[in-house]
Amino acid sequence: MGAAAAAATAAALAVAFAGCAPVAERSIAVAPDQVAAIEFFEYPSTDVPDTVDRLTVRDPALITEWMRAFTDMPLRAYTPDEPDEFDGAQTQSSRLILTDGREIEITTIWIGPHDNVVLWPDATVWRTEWGSPRVVEAYADVAQIDQVSADELPVVVLPG
Structure with a gap:
């Protein structure tokens, strides 16, 4: 392959991969020592059952990891x-219960491998490759x- 062809191929790949690259990094503005507990729910995005499992983490080391x-x-x-x-996609919601009594909720919807939609507490919606299925x-x-009861689930407003 000549230099011109290699340069053209590299340019085309750069354009193709630019659409896949993260445009931002984001963190929840809460330190682990500000979190008293985390409530976590896994459920389908549609046809949510009447009852769901709620996993509660209170151990400070596990909260830091989470x-x-x-x-x-x-x-x-x-x-x-x-x-x-979103139809039937696995949904994971975390409710951070802070030491001052406030609650912060963040939800992830699994669209496919390395393709998750994240609904942030400020109502913005992003995609990420991060996440892990079967957290429970x-x-x-x-x-x-x-x-x-499913009434305990964090409120999720699906985009679109």
Whole structure:
């Protein structure tokens, strides 16, 4: 391949990958020591059952670990690909219960591998590659799990 062809290929790849690159990094403006507990819910985005599992984390070391997920999260602009992309998608909501009594909620909707929609507490919506499915399974032995009414779920307003 000649130098001109290589340069053209590199330029084309740069343009193609630019659309995939994070446009921002974002963190929740709360330190782990300001969090008394985290309530976490996993549920389908549509046809939510009447009761759901609520996982509650109170251990300070686990809270610190959990908060890393909301620190310097790489984000890119959100634009809906299809109007029904949320139908049945796994939804994960975290409710941070702060030591001063306030609550902060953040929700992630799984669209596909490395493609998650994040609804931030300020009502902005972004996409990220970050996240982990089956969080309840991972923390089941070290956190409290209760079955609660779906009325306990954080309020989520789906974009689009």
